[in-house]
Amino acid sequence: MSLDKILSIAGKPGLYKLVTQTRTGFVAESLLDGKRITVGLRSNVSVLSEIAIYTLEQELPLREVFLRIQVKEKGAKTAVGHKEEKLKLEEYFFEVLPDYDEDRVYASDIKKVIQWYNLLHDNGITDFSEKKGSSEEE
Template identity: 65%
Template sequence: MSLEKILSISGKPGLYVLKVQTRTGFVAESLLDGKKITVSLKSNVSLLSEISIYTYESEKPLAEIMQNIAKRENNGQTISHKEDNATLLSYFREVLPEYDEERVYASDVKKIVSWYNTLQEKGLLVADAPAVAEEDTTPTTEEVVAEKAKAPAKKAKAKKE
């Protein structure tokens, strides 16, 4: 699940996908209606990949919480963000039991649930495929030495004066 190019722009509803950077800001496309907007560098913008939620021990990245929700919901939609605060907080406690109840507010949970449903609806919550280790084809020092030993020795030509 990659949230690298997904943005939340303060004062604008919904989520956006970063399309192009410009000299004065960037162009983003709304996930709600597909309209492209230009955003100046003065705007308060948050990358979802940089957002974390407070727990009692540390902070959990938003991507990890989204994976927990997806796992709980079998990659389907979750409850509505319009549920009452008690329902939202109870649901979030099931998803992330160790969240810090004093620093995570119902409004934060509403955003997370709303973002999850938006990303799920657009098919952007595909689980990351496990990284496959690529075979290193760079020869080792021993292989290089062995290859040079096999090659016929070149005789140096003497220069005539």
């Protein structure tokens, strides 16, 4: 499954997998507990493939950041948890992405990236490469 089908919903913990679209929104399944919810069109929803992290030169797509974490951790979960103290999170993120913009990337953003990476890893979603063309693996 690609990051095109993984969602972050404001006000809801964790990540969600897009199941189907409806007339008034869509149905999403939680990666945390597998429960399905209906989400209206007015909800603030972000697709992971559309999220980027600020660096000093450009915005780096989230999948690129996940790839760098994956390389650093040799395919395993992160060495630090998302509930670590701010300084430890920033040191870890600096190892992964040395040129991230410290003024625009907050500790809360780093927590989300680490939490999301580990959640995706737990659910077996570890292919962060960019999909070419219209061929889907699902």
